[in-house]
Amino acid sequence: MIPIRCISCGKVVSAYYDEYQKRSEDGENPKEILDDLGITRYCCRRMIIAHVEAW
Amino acid sequence: MVQVDLEVRGEEGSKMEIDIKKQTDNELIFIVDGVDVPFINAIRRICMMEIPKMAIEDVDIIRNDSTLFDEVLAHRLGLIPITSSTASESIIFASECDCGGHCPKCSASFILKEKGPKVVYSKDLKPEDPDIKPVYDTVPILRLKKNEEVELAAIAQLGIGLEHAKWEPTTACAYKYYPKITVDDNCDSCGMCAEECPRGVLELKKDKIIVVDAENCSMCGTCMRICPTGAIDVGGEEGKFIFRIETDGSLSPQEILTKACEVLSEKTDRIIEFC
Ligand code: SF4
Ligand code: SF4
Ligand SMILES: [Zn+2]
Ligand SMILES: [Zn+2]
Numbered sequence: 001m002i003p004i005r006c007i008s009c010g011k012v013v014s015a016y017y018d019e020y021q022k023r024s025e026d027g028e029n030p031k032e033i034l035d036d037l038g039i040t041r042y043c044c045r046r047m048i049i050a051h052v053e054a055w
Numbered sequence: 056m057v058q059v060d061l062e063v064r065g066e067e068g069s070k071m072e073i074d075i076k077k078q079t080d081n082e083l084i085f086i087v088d089g090v091d092v093p094f095i096n097a098i099r100r101i102c103m104m105e106i107p108k109m110a111i112e113d114v115d116i117i118r119n120d121s122t123l124f125d126e127v128l129a130h131r132l133g134l135i136p137i138t139s140s141t142a143s144e145s146i147i148f149a150s151e152c153d154c155g156g157h158c159p160k161c162s163a164s165f166i167l168k169e170k171g172p173k174v175v176y177s178k179d180l181k182p183e184d185p186d187i188k189p190v191y192d193t194v195p196i197l198r199l200k201k202n203e204e205v206e207l208a209a210i211a212q213l214g215i216g217l218e219h220a221k222w223e224p225t226t227a228c229a230y231k232y233y234p235k236i237t238v239d240d241n242c243d244s245c246g247m248c249a250e251e252c253p254r255g256v257l258e259l260k261k262d263k264i265i266v267v268d269a270e271n272c273s274m275c276g277t278c279m280r281i282c283p284t285g286a287i288d289v290g291g292e293e294g295k296f297i298f299r300i301e302t303d304g305s306l307s308p309q310e311i312l313t314k315a316c317e318v319l320s321e322k323t324d325r326i327i328e329f330c
Binding site: 001002004005006009010011012014015016017018019041 | 123131134135136177190191193194195196197198220223225226227301303304
């Protein structure tokens, strides 16, 4: 499961993860999704980009 | 000169000017002029660390068949932001309550009862008080496989960031000096600074360097390093800051800032009394 919050700044990144996942599977550019979701800081962006759903 | 400065500051902040740049439900950016670093930093630290909000503190796990350990599950629940606008008025700190455990005066409870296969989200947490509920519906808490079940009761209480990060209402809370960029007569209009600036702050127009977006300058100093004549200087304006508060949604930035000012004035009153 994705961590609830960004481990650097505390933003609740997990709330956007499902939408990010769905839109990127639909072929949208990750940069544009993150900008659109308002995830602007690179600490938060790496939380989403680098996450691998293991179990 | 020094005396003038002291006089200005002696007027109890009457010279303070605030200009709001951006305001949304969970973000506030403003420019504040006429304050000093100790003051603005005190406000910043109080916003982060001393504004009470709700967070889940106790979890009674009745059943948890998922792959998450009970401790991890409880920790995840603690980090889910809970709306606190009404709670910070109506609920008291558990340490100040005479119930000794938890009661409606000092706590708000949630029930979670789900059966797999499914992902359990923050919207599945059923609040006892509809005004005290998770801010986001879409936070994934745990995943249940077929026939796996979870059943728990969670108790949210009031706390402050000094005690645990889950009670910090701000996610980003920081200020920077208002950038002051000057170009003197030594400039030979080579345009290298404008080319190298990563933030697009500078532009070469009609053989002159123009500052087009000073507030966006990060004071990285690239322009100063690249300049062959040493003509450009980047510094901060004395007493002027760009302040940004972003919250996790449990309180609005306006509420946090207003309360921070109240806390600071209570603290100063205490010092005055003590002296
Ligand atoms: S300090 Fe950095 S951001 Fe600011 S103007 Fe110079 S190069 Fe641009
Ligand atoms: S790099 Fe220096 S000399 Fe060249 S345009 Fe910028 S300020 Fe002028
Ligand atoms: Zn972050
Ligand atoms: Zn109580």
